[in-house]
Each structure stands twice: as structure tokens, then as C-alpha cells.
Amino acid sequence: MAQPEVKTESAGTVVVAGAANLAIAAAKLVAGLISGSAAMLSEAAHSVADTTTEVLLFTALRRGARPADARHPFGYGKESYVWAFFAALFTFVGGAGFAITHGITTILVHEHSGNFVISYVVLAVSFVIEAISLARALRQVRRESRRWGTTPRRFLRLTADTTVKAVFLEDSAALIGLLLAGCGVALSELTGDELWDGIASVLIGLLLLVVAAILAYSNLSLLVGRAVPERLQHEIERSLAGLPEVDRVGMLFTMQLGPEDILVAAKVDFRDDATGAEVEASADEAERRLRERYPEVRYLFLDPTDSMPGGIARTPGEPEPPIGDGPVDPGRR
Incomplete structure (x- = not known):
């Protein structure tokens, strides 16, 4: 059986x-220290949190791609969600916590050295660099969404590759931040009131809280054990039910x-008249x-028995009850 490998595009x-x-x-740190801008220092904390997050996400890719062994017969794929969850927590504590507390302090104390030029220069350069990073993530999102025949938005909502989801959300949040x-620094310069700088810092912190919450929820759901998207669930069932020796698929778990x-x-x-050899060949x-159609289906177990009493027994084409939002693997819904 082929072993999982580090996804090169996601790692890149x-x-x-x-x-x-x-x-x-x-x-940003240099600009924040020179200018005394709370928003700039918050943005520095934002970028430090993002950098640490990328390290944790890279660790997630490496650790999750280890091959299965005797103690972990299904591999280490779920470990990638553990590290990605740690990354979300760091964004929550390190980035959002600093930005909000420092912003509130600035609002109360109103300290600023008044050197605004360096802040504008760093913000402009940072915007260009973040835009380049986001463009790469967006290309991957669009490529994967086309692969699964879905929209980029739905891909991001359902994908199990939480690393690319994290990079996309963090880069998007970075540009907004x-x-x-920039607005906070400009308003502080125009009005002479550091209130705006502090408010900008608090808003940056709240933005990070939203991103951290989204990523934490996604990874936690996958750690618990999420089913595949409903569309893929139906296609797997139809594929099994279409085998000549199969009368019906009684229950399906993913x-x-x-x-x-x-x-x-x-x-x-x-x-009933299928021989043991035919059942084996059918499996x-x-x-x-x-x-062949879904290389991600690494493990398949079939129980050749009748459905349990009270179980879910459906014939091909019969409507199914909703399964809810499945796990990652995007566009299959």
C-alpha cells in the first residue's frame, strides 16, 4: 500500500x-520601536505569530506524512491536525492577545514619538510581500478547487488540507491588518490623537481572534473524526452499489x-447466490x-452481511438523511 508523502505544493x-x-x-518591529505606534507593534506581533504558525504548519506536514507502523496502523495523518491546532492557539494567544492589550494601553496612555514616515514605508513594503504570498496560496486553492469541481470558497470550507487553509486565511488577515x-497611523497623524492608533491595534487583535477561532474549529473537528463531504459519501456508495454482485449497501461509514x-x-x-470467489473479486x-477515482481512499473495509436491524438500509437512488459537513477534502461536495 502506498504511504503518504509530504504534499510538495502545500509545503512550498x-x-x-x-x-x-x-x-x-x-x-515592523523596527518601525514600531522607532515610531512608537501601537498598530505597528501589533502588526509586528501579528507577523511573529504568523511566522511561528508557519513553522508549526510545516511540522504538521512532516509529522502527518510519516508511514503507518505497528502502533499506528492507520498512519499519522491526524497528527497534522494536532500541530495545526497548536498553530491556531499560538495565533490566539501570541498575536491577538498582544495586539488587544497593547492597543488598550495606547488608548489609555496615548504615547507616540511622532515618527510616521518609517511606518508608512514598512506598511507599503509589507503589503506587497504579503500580497505575493497570498497570490501563491490563492493559486493553490483555485487549482485544487478546479480539481474537485467546486468553488474556491467551498474548497476552503471543506478541505482537509488545513495548512493551505491556514496560510490563505492568515495572509488575507495580514493584508487587512x-x-x-495604515488607517490608524494616518488618523493619528492627522488628528494628533493616538486613540486611532490604539483602536487599530485592538481591531487587528480581534481580526486575529476570528482567524484563530476558524482554524481551531476546523482542526478540532478533524481530530474528533469527521466524515467525508456528503457528495463524496454518495459517490462512494453509488460505486459500491454498482458492483454486479451487490444488492445494496446497508451502512456506510467514512x-x-x-x-x-x-x-x-x-x-x-x-x-444470495454469489460465491465466495465472486465476493472476493467484487471486493x-x-x-x-x-x-482509481479517489487516491485518498487509503483504507476500505467491507462487511459482507445483511444490514443490522434498525440500521441505515438504502437502495441506489433512494434519498439519504443529511450527514452534515464532512471532513476535508474539498470539492467533493
């Missing part, structure tokens, strides 16, 4: 974003084991069909 997106954030963080910081790993287990009612054909 994370590395580019991390390098950009590290350079930007240093520039730079605009907020779980996202990692960004590129899906487990499928089904209770299948084979024809092999089911595995071949699913993996």
Missing part, C-alpha cells in the same frame, strides 16, 4: 509564507484520517474503482 506555500512573515516581522494599521487519507467501511449485502474491484 507554507515555506514562502513563513519566509515572508519573518522578514516582515523584523521590519496592514490596512487597519472518516478523514489525514489531509490525504480516507477510511471507508461499509456493510454490504451481496447477492477487490470495489477497492480498485475507488482508489
Whole structure:
């Protein structure tokens, strides 16, 4: 069985974003210390949090791609969500916490050295660099969404590759944060009141809270064990039910084991006159069909028995009850 590998495109997106954030963080910190701007220092904390997040996301990709072993027969895919969850928590505590507290302090104390020029220069350069990083993430999102025949927005909502989702959201938040910081610095310069600088800092912190909450929820849901999207669930069932020896699929269970790993287990009612050899051949054909169309289906288990009393028994084409938002793997819904 093929083993999971580090997704090269996602790793590249994370590395580019991390390098950009590290350079930007240093520039913002210098500008913030020289100008005394709370918004600039908050943006520096924002970039430091993003840089640390990229390191954790890269760790997630590496650790989650380790092959299965005796103690972890289904591999380490879910570990990638653990590290991604840590990344969301760091954004929450490190970035949002600093930005909000420092902004409130600025509102109360009103301290600023009055050197605004360096802030504008750093904000402009940072905006260009963040835009380049976001463009790379957006290209990957669009490419993957086309692959699964869905919209970029739905892909981001359903994808199990939380690393690219995190980079996209963080880069988007970074650009919004730079605009907020620019407005705060400009209004402070025009009015002579540092209230605006402090408000901008608080807004940047709240923005980070929203991003952290979205990422934490996504990773937590996957850690608990989310099913695949409903559309993919239906297609898997139709594929199994379309086998010649199968009368119906009584029950179907799926779980996202990692960004590129899906487990499928089904209770299948084979024809009464099917021989053992035919059942075995049918199971092999089911595995071949699913993996040919969906390489992410790494584990397939079929139980050749009748449906349990009171279980979900459906015939092909019969409406199914809603399964809810499934796990990641985007566009299959």
C-alpha cells in the first residue's frame, strides 16, 4: 500500500509564507520601536505569530506524512491536525492577545514619538510581500478547487488540507491588518490623537481572534473524526452499489484520517447466490474503482452481511438523511 508523502505544493506555500512573515516581522518591529505606534507593534506581533504558525504548519506536514507502523496502523495523518491546532492557539494567544492589550494601553496612555514616515514605508513594503504570498496560496486553492469541481470558497470550507487553509486565511488577515494599521497611523497623524492608533491595534487583535477561532474549529473537528463531504459519501456508495454482485449497501461509514487519507467501511449485502470467489473479486474491484477515482481512499473495509436491524438500509437512488459537513477534502461536495 502506498504511504503518504509530504504534499510538495502545500509545503512550498507554507515555506514562502513563513519566509515572508519573518522578514516582515523584523521590519515592523523596527518601525514600531522607532515610531512608537501601537498598530505597528501589533502588526509586528501579528507577523511573529504568523511566522511561528508557519513553522508549526510545516511540522504538521512532516509529522502527518510519516508511514503507518505497528502502533499506528492507520498512519499519522491526524497528527497534522494536532500541530495545526497548536498553530491556531499560538495565533490566539501570541498575536491577538498582544495586539488587544497593547492597543488598550495606547488608548489609555496615548504615547507616540511622532515618527510616521518609517511606518508608512514598512506598511507599503509589507503589503506587497504579503500580497505575493497570498497570490501563491490563492493559486493553490483555485487549482485544487478546479480539481474537485467546486468553488474556491467551498474548497476552503471543506478541505482537509488545513495548512493551505491556514496560510490563505492568515495572509488575507495580514493584508487587512496592514490596512487597519495604515488607517490608524494616518488618523493619528492627522488628528494628533493616538486613540486611532490604539483602536487599530485592538481591531487587528480581534481580526486575529476570528482567524484563530476558524482554524481551531476546523482542526478540532478533524481530530474528533469527521466524515467525508456528503457528495463524496454518495459517490462512494453509488460505486459500491454498482458492483454486479451487490444488492445494496446497508451502512456506510467514512472518516478523514489525514489531509490525504480516507477510511471507508461499509456493510454490504451481496447477492444470495454469489460465491465466495465472486465476493472476493467484487471486493477487490470495489477497492480498485475507488482508489482509481479517489487516491485518498487509503483504507476500505467491507462487511459482507445483511444490514443490522434498525440500521441505515438504502437502495441506489433512494434519498439519504443529511450527514452534515464532512471532513476535508474539498470539492467533493
